Amino acid sequence: MSFTELKREVYEANMELQRRGLVIYTFGNVSQIDRDKGVIAIKPSGVSYDQMKADDMVIVDLENNIVEGSMRPSSDTKTHVHLYRHFDAIGGVTHTHSTYATAWAQAKQSIPCLGTTHADYVHGDITCTRELTDEQVNGDYELETGIQITDAYQDRDPKAAPMVIVAGHAPFTWGKDAAQSVYHAALLEEIARMAYLTRTLDPHAAELKKAVMDKHYLRKHGKNAYYGQSK
Amino acid sequence: MSFTELKREVYEANMELQRRGLVIYTFGNVSQIDRDKGVIAIKPSGVSYDQMKADDMVIVDLENNIVEGSMRPSSDTKTHVHLYRHFDAIGGVTHTHSTYATAWAQAKQSIPCLGTTHADYVHGDITCTRELTDEQVNGDYELETGIQITDAYQDRDPKAAPMVIVAGHAPFTWGKDAAQSVYHAALLEEIARMAYLTRTLDPHAAELKKAVMDKHYLRKHGKNAYYGQSK
Amino acid sequence: MSFTELKREVYEANMELQRRGLVIYTFGNVSQIDRDKGVIAIKPSGVSYDQMKADDMVIVDLENNIVEGSMRPSSDTKTHVHLYRHFDAIGGVTHTHSTYATAWAQAKQSIPCLGTTHADYVHGDITCTRELTDEQVNGDYELETGIQITDAYQDRDPKAAPMVIVAGHAPFTWGKDAAQSVYHAALLEEIARMAYLTRTLDPHAAELKKAVMDKHYLRKHGKNAYYGQSK
């Protein structure tokens, strides 16, 4: 894939964030990796969606060096790069401050699996990371944010839970490419909203039973999936 | 009615789900039965609303066999078929994961009749089904979901309560045809939202008194109805 | 004003209900009185906003007889007529089931004056009526609904509180004409939403102090008003 094509795909995925109501002003950013070339394309920092063009996307290598582009890349670039280096199977990363997912992050609570909408896309809870120490905050902050996330996946397949919430901050999601990471960001926001409504209606609402969690997740994922047209 | 006409009506009803804000991406599905021909038309599985055409609807018989169509039918087809077999008077079925109705399903609570908006359309509460056993989940899951629903109507007329919520899952609604089942899905979402707001404002808010429940339901339904232009 | 002009104004006011998000499907109705002719124009019963034309409005006299029109008037007509007979100074009436105002009605609670947004438009709380007895429900129900409302205003000027919520049901609002009654319906919904958010954030949030209630109400109303361009 040429840099032009990569930037175009990342641009389109970023614009979808705004269309789905997941961002306002300059909030959020999406990237995609070209693993053959060892580079990612990512949104420039602090540019509003209304003024952004495909050619404004910045190409960065996996040591966080700018390879092509006249603008400064997203201030969260190091977090994205860390996720690509650590999670071999992913091709796109999205970061938003979408409202309901961010409320769970601010409450520093993992989102429990309360229903099949959640179970269809995530196997188990949507984890809220541990908090950073003051040293980590004052050190290489954006890299530490990446480490916060990957530490939460030491015993977990990132494909089985392509979304996480960072304590006190906001969500990150990923997928096979930029577009799918945005899709997961939109699903997360809806799942977070349903879980908020459920728990404010009944603070003791219980998690879905394990058999249903497995059933729904496996209807859509893995070799015995039977949802959709071509899995 | 020809298959073409049946598919057209089911397609339009599915598209209405998106216009009413009841679904995102590939969520939800609507079907309609032709009782003379013994077939239903239903949304194909996992197809997004933006790309769907009327001709993509799948024709299935009451033994769940595909009669016409090149795509796989909704993974919830067996639930729909069970409802048509069990509820003689219905002509259309809708399944969504609409936000507020799903929150009640996740809280595993029936929606109590708290006001006349509810009483206008449903006589009594909107029942939350029992949960499935692990065996049922691991057995013929989508058929068992249908049985969960019909079990809740053993002593109840499905026309007097054309909407139900499945515990831990989401709502199903029905009507005389596909379009009316979608209408009931939209009404359910609004009723569920009002009930959520009422109960979070006052967890002990009481049910409407029986006389008002009857009055409002019978203003709109039955031989003495006086709402609307031609009942 | 000719019947044609009266119907046109009432039609436009009804359509505004939909544009403001206060109704779905056939919910709600607006009327306006011509006191010289002793008639009101009102929305026909059970007609959806998308299909309604100005000429569908029904002209009814103050004994609830149809004077002109081929359709059945709103099933709530007797409530409207009672309000016009009882409140001399009003020219328009609106009924909706708008979401937040209806939630307060379902909780059977008056909306306390918690802030200046409320105080700008209503002097004191937005009263929730008493409930009807079973006899009243089974008697002349829509007339009794009107009496429920006027009973709540025995010691109160309807102009100082142009909105009320009927217990277990939904709001009615009024104004100098149909358009202003819709304006009050939209303001009520926003005030109800703010009060809901305030009380779920802090169930003990106190009412605004009397001096601020008076100040804000009198900034906008009465002979010393100084808000706006020409009072």
Place this chain on the structure above:
Amino acid sequence: MSFTELKREVYEANMELQRRGLVIYTFGNVSQIDRDKGVIAIKPSGVSYDQMKADDMVIVDLENNIVEGSMRPSSDTKTHVHLYRHFDAIGGVTHTHSTYATAWAQAKQSIPCLGTTHADYVHGDITCTRELTDEQVNGDYELETGIQITDAYQDRDPKAAPMVIVAGHAPFTWGKDAAQSVYHAALLEEIARMAYLTRTLDPHAAELKKAVMDKHYLRKHGKNAYYGQSK
């Protein structure tokens, strides 16, 4: 800057309030100062956004005298003028009754810094002012509202917290010009909404730790900022 240009900028900023969903009807007002000329332009009182033209903006001096304009200025003009006189560094002021920020004002609670979305724009909490005494309410009310606000900033830089909520009333925000004050009003509404959701999910949700508050604020502000393209 000519009066015509000043009025144009203030008009555009006022219209943006409506596009961002921060006002309905005639709610809200925005102003901007020309410090060289010693005048501000401000929205006229009680005019709806749909009918307003740029030339309707009113030019007022810092003694609250009308310098140019045929309409009455916003009834909140004295509050704006007091803020410009007291906060040297600001160039624009916005007042809204946006829903979630107003709910916090009605609950008379400051908005705690619960996450990085807040920390990105405000250093510390978003203060709720003290209440006015009855004497102050019945005195020069709009001036007293300004004093309420500036009293809350005696030990605080208004640039580090360009937004405040007035107890029992609603928010005021400011910025280097009218447009930036509207931007802060929109950010406040989103921050207020996230904080509402967090605290209703967990009433004891803790404030963000100091190190993260500082980190996020200083990523975007001050001489070591590294967010965006040109700071």
